[in-house]
Amino acid sequence: MDMAASLQGLAGGVLIGLSAVWLMATLGRIAGISGILSGLIWERPAGDSAWRLAFLAGLIVGPLLLVLAGGGLGNVAGEPGAVIGAPIGGTGLMLVAGLLVGLGTGLGSGCTSGHGVCGLARLSPRSLAATLVFVAAAMLTVYGVRHVLGGGA
Structure with a gap:
């Protein structure tokens, strides 16, 4: 370490x-x-x-x-x-990913800094749910990129 x-x-x-x-x-x-x-x-x-x-x-x-x-x-x-x-999936995939992140922050009424840092510190149930969805989506994305698309290590 x-x-x-x-x-x-x-x-x-x-x-x-x-x-x-x-x-x-x-x-x-x-x-x-x-x-x-x-x-x-x-x-x-x-x-x-x-x-x-x-x-x-x-x-x-x-x-x-x-x-x-x-x-x-x-x-x-x-x-x-x-x-x-370098981006694993190329610039096009990075642009799509950025747009999806922007869409997600709109749908989730916030991002990991608002929900994950501030909302969890305030014991907000809505922020807990949003943060769990963010983490699950990130895990699925990494799995998809690495094992389905075949990129990354």
């Missing part, structure tokens, strides 16, 4: 939890990424854009600062020297 990677994962989880608590404590908002983004794009409540932009910018700027500081992003590609591997 790679202890450094485990500690990075632990630190990342703590930071996600702290950001969710901070957002709820200061603004009374749920740290659900799909809701934050859709509120910025579609709903546009008056005076509600600044915190949404800051939150989303932090999702992009945080990893960039980590790389600039020499921390790296870890090896999520499974290949030495690579950061992100």
